[in-house]
Amino acid sequence: MAKNKVTHSKVKKVVKKEVLATKKMAKLANKKASSNKKEVAKAKRIVKKEKAKNLKQDKDIEMLKAEIAKLKSKKVSRGRVSEYNLFIRKQIKSGMSFTKAAKQWSKYKALQEKNKRKPSAYNQFIGSQMRLGKTWAESVALWRLAKAGKLGKKGKTRTVTKTVVKTRVIKPKPKIKYRTRTLTKTIVKKVPQKPKTRTVTKIVKSGSDVDSKMLREMISSSMSRSISRDDISSMINPDDEEIAFKIIQTYFKEIARYGFKKQLTLDEIINAYFYALARVKRKNAPEAEKAVREAGITK
Secondary structure (H helix, E strand, O other): OHHHHHHHHHHHHHHHHHHHHHHHHHHHHHHHHHHHHHHHHHHHHHHHHHHHHHHHHHHHHHHHHHHHHHHHOOOOOHHHOOHHHHHHHHHHHOOOOHHHHHHHHHHHHHHHHHOOOOOOHHHHHHHHHHHOOOOHHHHHHHHHHHHHOOOOOOOOOOOOOOOOOOOOOOOOOOOOOOOOOOOOOOOOOOOOOOOOOOOOOOOOOOOOOOOHHHHHHHHHHHHHOOOOHHHHHHHHOOOHHHHHHHHHHHHHHHHHHHHHHHOOOHHHHHHHHHHHHHHHHHHOHHHHHHHHHHHOOOO
8 A cells, every 4th residue: 555655646746747847838839929929910010001101102103193194195284284293293393202292292181181161270371381382391380480470570670880890911021031051161180190109129139239259359368368448449339331321220210200100291301301401501501511521521
């Protein structure tokens, strides 16, 4: 019995779960169906509206076509042109499209049908304005002005004194435009150079001035006898020609060094030499002549 009770309760639970699941599914299906129905109804409304618009436009076009066909026939007088055609023509001339003119016509007709026996002043005024080619909004605005008593009312003339100040444009003085021109001037100038230190290495050769053989003889003889100062000076002192050569060599070396330092040309060095020579000649002319004679140097 206990086993049967357990199985019965389990079956009930399973059945409940299945029922709940089916209910949920049914609810979802109903929701979807209702949403689909709404969409279908919306689409039908849109189609109906479009159909109604198209039918209205088709009717208007057919009416126009019929009137144009009548006008095109040979024996049609100008007085037989319908009111609709005249109305539409005036609206199109004023700058409206055909659809807007047809809407204005329908509004005009609706006003006429409302009060056929006794049309009100408002209806009469708007009808007359629309027949003249005005739009609905323009005719209503004119009605309001007429009601207020402002339409076609002449205003009182009022004199207003205005002080007119005459202005004169005074041209400003033209500005002087300056042009800057740079003039380049080349100046040749001697720039004092910085003193340059030159290191000169000289190889000193021993025994060039003193003869080695004479020294040996002097040393060997000094052992046997005493030597005088004159003998030593004659051995060490060089000849006059050698001294003159060395003096000239040093002179030219000094000239070359000084000329290179001061950047002198050869012409300037020669001119300086002649200038110094002239000064010596002017001061010590007799002494120089005497020295030349004694030396026996010919010009």
